[in-house]
Amino acid sequence: MTTRTMTILKNRFFDRILTVAIVLTILANLLVSLLFVSVVAFPELIQIRAPTRKSAYKIEYCFPVAGNCSYSNDWHAPRYIPYYHLHEGTDIFAPRGTPIYACVEGKVEKIGTEPISGNFIGIRGRDKRYYYYAHLETWVIGIKEGNKVRLGKIIGYVGNTGNARGTPPHLHFGIKESNYWINPYPILKKMKTYDEL
């Protein structure tokens, strides 16, 4: 082999090495770009179990009546007006016009006036329970069915409408769970007041 041939072969060898190095660099760059685009454009691909916002915060409650009030465990107390029945809620006594708060975040399911309940509002809580507020003096201005309500929003004011006419103003507070009324008293006892939130 002549020196010239050896030089040519040596040059070819270095040319190959250079070509391979260039190709590898291009591939590496492509790979990095692809990863970057994936992370930016499809973040869910790399988050196998992204926590949802809903499960990230727990449900909080707030006592439904503002300020000083009184109530006792009057669940299933006998009532005679308009006919004999057992009381299915808790009566919370407070001065007429006292603000009533949404005790949990939810959605207004029903608003209306009936002979027994008077002015009432029913809210479906985020906890799936149905919260029923009755004998309201009136509702807060503008509230209507379908409205979302945050925890502690004023929804109405204490009164004695419906069959409570003639009794001291109070909020009849009822809770329905899986379509059955349950005793709100122990639940009320555990609720923070609006000021403690």
Ligand SMILES: [Zn+2]
């Ligand atoms: Zn009642």
